[in-house]
């Protein structure tokens with residue numbers, strides 16, 4: 001695998017540890033925009049250098065990536081499209097890491113620097129940086145640096161520091177923040193990261209462990225969603241965003257490519273209608289590019305799918321009626337007021 005070491009590109013990094021378990025790297029840029037509500041588990045303070053101003057920040061994403069998808073969803077649900085620009089990388093990631101290929105459908109150039117590879121921005125931000133080059137990236141055009149490249153933290157900055165620049169939707173109500181933080185943490189290891197732990201395991205044992213935890217957690221939340229329209233309280237929140245981006249990729253990618261094949265999401269009594277419910281929330285569907293998602297996973301991990309063949313199915317209708325309006329809860333307000 002590849003990464004930057006002291007600002008230089010290297011391609012010999014080991015993805016799993018000696019026991020065959022996938023190890024995810026800590027992200028490197030962890031600043032917080034002024035006015036952000038930093039969650040209790042994060043050791044950081046909002047930084048006055050970074051003021052929340054419309055037109056100042058830029059988001060680098062891949063439509064394929066579930067972590068980047070969190071930030072795209074928040075930007076869309078909060079109506080921040082005019083305030084925060086977006087550049088989209090090629091869904092295929094080769095030896096040079098994420099690249100810009102604007103000629104490809106749904107991709108853009110690097111709107112700020114016209115670079116060829118995302119890693120150029122990392123080196124621009126810190127010429128000696130040692131880290132993986134990941135999406136999402138929140139870039140500040142004033143300081144010309146990366147503010148943060150950890151999706152959960154960018155998400156919270158959007159829902160708190162940037163909330164006034166958008167449509168006023170509240171995706172992290174103050175009285176629910178503790179619960180939201182607890183749920184986001186709770187679903188991370190077994191579900192969001194769990195599919196990767198299953199897919200990238202190179203030994204049977206860590207794979208089995210990941211699968212047990214993953215389907216145990218899915219069963220648990222399926223039950224919860226039988227009584228509740230959303231994960232935390234009666235509103236769609238950050239917690240739903242974090243679950244949604246894994247669920248929407250599950251049947252078409254994780255089930256086959258990552259061998260998460262105990263059940264499909266569309267076989268679950270509540271997770272499947274819930275997935276359709278969130279998908280049908282105004283502002284969500286446009287952020288889901290299944291073509292990019294499938295191309296990325298099946299063609300980018302030769303250790304997992306060596307042929308690079310993109311599996312065809314299953315054919316799912318995310319727009320079919322979900323019947324969840326009866327449950328306590330409402331979609332975010334200003335957006336659905338049309």
Ligand SMILES: N[C@@H](CCC(=O)N[C@@H](CS)C(=O)NCC(=O)O)C(=O)O
Pocket residue numbers: 002027064065066067068097132133134135136149150151152
């Ligand atoms: N903890 C990070 C993870 C981001 C991440 O791993 N993104 C993947 C794409 S799904 C990536 O860019 N991988 C490139 C690499 O690791 O070299 C976050 O949540 O933002």
